[in-house]
Amino acid sequence: MDLKELSNRLLPNVEHTREYYEEKYPKRDLPEGAMVTRYAPSPTGFVHMGALFASYINSKMAQQTNGVFFVRIEDTDQAREVEGATSDILRDLNDFGFAPNEGMTLDGEKGMYGPYIQSKRKDIYQAFAKDLIEKGLAYPCFMSPEELNEIRDKQERVKARIGIYGEWARDRYLTPEKIMEKIEAGEKYIIRLKSPGHFNHKIEIKDCIKGRLEMPENDIDIVIIKSDGLPTYHFAHAVDDYLMHTTHVIRGDEWVSSLPTHIQLFQVLGVKPPKYAHIAPLSKKEGENHRKLSKRKDPEAAVSYYTEVGIPKEAVKIYLATIANSNFERWFDTTPNADLNDFNMEFNKMSKSDSLFDLEKLQNISRNYISKLPATTVYEQALSYASKFDQELEDLLIKYKDYSTALYNIERERKKPRKDYVMYSDIKNQTWYMYDELFDALKVTYEWGNIQDKTEIKNILSLYLEKYYHETDDESAWFHRMKELAEELGYASDMKAYKENPEAYKGNVADISIVLRVALTSKAQTPNLYNLMKLMGRERMQQRFENCIKSF
Numbered sequence: 001m002d003l004k005e006l007s008n009r010l011l012p013n014v015e016h017t018r019e020y021y022e023e024k025y026p027k028r029d030l031p032e033g034a035m036v037t038r039y040a041p042s043p044t045g046f047v048h049m050g051a052l053f054a055s056y057i058n059s060k061m062a063q064q065t066n067g068v069f070f071v072r073i074e075d076t077d078q079a080r081e082v083e084g085a086t087s088d089i090l091r092d093l094n095d096f097g098f099a100p101n102e103g104m105t106l107d108g109e110k111g112m113y114g115p116y117i118q119s120k121r122k123d124i125y126q127a128f129a130k131d132l133i134e135k136g137l138a139y140p141c142f143m144s145p146e147e148l149n150e151i152r153d154k155q156e157r158v159k160a161r162i163g164i165y166g167e168w169a170r171d172r173y174l175t176p177e178k179i180m181e182k183i184e185a186g187e188k189y190i191i192r193l194k195s196p197g198h199f200n201h202k203i204e205i206k207d208c209i210k211g212r213l214e215m216p217e218n219d220i221d222i223v224i225i226k227s228d229g230l231p232t233y234h235f236a237h238a239v240d241d242y243l244m245h246t247t248h249v250i251r252g253d254e255w256v257s258s259l260p261t262h263i264q265l266f267q268v269l270g271v272k273p274p275k276y277a278h279i280a281p282l283s284k285k286e287g288e289n290h291r292k293l294s295k296r297k298d299p300e301a302a303v304s305y306y307t308e309v310g311i312p313k314e315a316v317k318i319y320l321a322t323i324a325n326s327n328f329e330r331w332f333d334t335t336p337n338a339d340l341n342d343f344n345m346e347f348n349k350m351s352k353s354d355s356l357f358d359l360e361k362l363q364n365i366s367r368n369y370i371s372k373l374p375a376t377t378v379y380e381q382a383l384s385y386a387s388k389f390d391q392e393l394e395d396l397l398i399k400y401k402d403y404s405t406a407l408y409n410i411e412r413e414r415k416k417p418r419k420d421y422v423m424y425s426d427i428k429n430q431t432w433y434m435y436d437e438l439f440d441a442l443k444v445t446y447e448w449g450n451i452q453d454k455t456e457i458k459n460i461l462s463l464y465l466e467k468y469y470h471e472t473d474d475e476s477a478w479f480h481r482m483k484e485l486a487e488e489l490g491y492a493s494d495m496k497a498y499k500e501n502p503e504a505y506k507g508n509v510a511d512i513s514i515v516l517r518v519a520l521t522s523k524a525q526t527p528n529l530y531n532l533m534k535l536m537g538r539e540r541m542q543q544r545f546e547n548c549i550k551s552f
C-alpha cells in the first residue's frame with residue numbers, strides 16, 4: 001500500500017485536493033508594501049483589552065499601507081465556544097472603528113478567501129493533512145489518552161522534555177500495513193506532524209517587534225488533526241494564513257514560544273511563512289512590579305468595561321495609540337486637529353517587553369477628550385449612555401434637552417474648558433442638583449462655607465432676590481450687584497481692601513457668593529454660578545432658597 005492510498009484511508013471524506021484550494025485562493029492583487037493582517041479571535045465570550053489592542057494594530061497597519069484587514073473566527077476548540085461571542089467581538093470592533101474590510105463582519109462574511117470560520121474549513125485542513133501524509137510528513141498516531149499520560153509521567157520522572165518526539169513518538173514509523181491493521185481493528189487515531197527538526201539546532205527568527213530571536217528548532221510531532229477531524233490551532237494557523245495570503249501575523253506574545261513550530265509547519269508545507277510581530281502584553285503596576293492585566297482582577301481588562309462606565313471609544317483609542325507607539329503622544333499633542341488615521345504606526349516604536357496599562361492616564365485622556373466636544377455631542381453621548389444604563393437620567397435628558405445641553409456648555413467653548421467629566425457615568429453625579437426631580441432640599445447636605453449662621457444666610461438670600469438679582473444682567477453687572485449686596489451687609493466687596501484690613505468686615509464677597517451657590521445647589525463647588533442662575537431662572541431660584549430656609 002502506498003502513502004496516497006493510506007492517506008485516502010485515513011481521511012476518507014475529503015472532497016478536494018490541496019492544489020484545488022491553492023488555485024481557488026490565488027495571490028492577492030495589492031500594491032507593493034500593502035499589508036494583509038488579521039484578527040483571529042476564539043469566540044470564548046470575553047474580549048480582553050489586549051485583544052482589542054492587537055486588533056487595533058492589525059487594522060491600523062493594513063489601513064496605512066492600503067492593505068487588507070480581515071477577521072477569522074478560530075472556533076476549532078468547540079468545547080470552549082460561547083454563544084453570541086462572535087457578534088459581540090464584531091460589534092466591539094465596529095464600535096471602536098476597527099471594522100475589518102474582509103472576513104467576518106457584522107453583515108456576514110465578505111471576501112473571496114472564505115469561509116472565515118475555521119469550523120467551516122474542515123475539508124481544507126484535511127486536504128492539506130492528506131497531502132502531508134502522502135509526502136511522508138505526517139502520520140496517524142493511535143496512542144490513547146492513558147498512554148499519553150503514561151508517557152508524560154515517565155518524562156516527568158526522568159526529567160525529559162514533555163511531548164511526543166524522538167523515541168517517545170511510538171507510532172512515527174508504523175508501516176502502512178500495520179496502520180491498516182489498526183484501523184481495521186477500530187483503533188482511534190489523530191494525525192501528527194512528522195517533525196523534521198532537531199532540538200539541538202537553533203533557528204533564527206526575525207520578529208517585527210522583538211527583533212532577532214534565537215530558538216531551538218521544533219522536534220515535537222504536534223497534533224495537526226484532532227480526533228474530531230478539526231485541526232489544532234497551529235495547523236489551522238499555517239494553512240489559513242497561507243491560503244488567505246496574510247503578510248503579517250500580528251498577535252499576542254504568548255505565541256512566541258510556538259514560533260519554531262509555526263515556522264516549521266510552513267516549511268513542511270513548502271511555502272513561505274508570513275512575517276511575525278508579537279505584541280508585548282498589557283501590564284499593570286502592582287507595588288514595584290508589573291503583572292499582566294488580568295481578566296480576573298482588573299475590571300478595566302474587559303472591553304465591555306468602557307461601555308459600561310461610559311468612557312468614549314475615541315478616548316480609549318487615543319490611549320491605545322499612546323501605548324502602541326512611543327512617539328504617538330508627542331505627535332498627538334503637537335498636531336492640531338489630529339486625526340488618529342493620519343498617524344503612522346511603526347513596529348519599531350512598539351514595546352518589546354510589556355506595555356504598562358495605566359487606567360488613570362486613560363481617564364485623563366478621556367477627561368480632555370470630553371472637555372473638547374461640543375455640548376450637543378456631550379448631550380447625545382450622555383443620552384445614549386443613559387438609555388442603556390440609567391433610565392432616570394434618560395428620562396430627564398429627554399425632558400430637558402436644551403436645558404441639559406446648555407448646562408454642559410457652561411465654560412466649555414474656550415481655550416481651557418472645564419473638565420468635569422471623565423466618563424458619561426459621571427454626568428449624573430456632577431449635575432443632579434440642576435434637576436428639581438433629583439434635588440430634595442430636605443435630604444441634601446448643604447456644604448456651607450465661612451457663613452454658617454442661619455439668620456445671616458436667610459438675610460442674604462432674601463435680600464439678594466428682592467434687590468440684587470436682575471435676570472437681564474450680563475455677567476459683569478451681575479457680579480457688580482453681588483458686590484453691592486456684600487457692602488450693604490458689611491462684607492468687603494474688594495478682596496485687596498479685605499486682605500489689608502480683615503477686621504473691618506464680617507467677611508468678603510466670596511463668602512456671599514458661596515452662600516448663594518450652596519443654597520441653590522447644596523454644593524460648594526459648581527460650574528459658573530452666573531450661568532447656573534440664568535439656567536434656573538428667578539422662579540426656581542426662589543423656590544430653592546425657600547426650601548433651603550425650610551430645611552433649617
Ligand code: GLU
Nearest residue numbers: 040041042074237250251
Ligand atoms: N485564536 C488565537 C487566539 O485567540 C489567535 C492567535 C493568532 O492571532 O494567531 O489567541
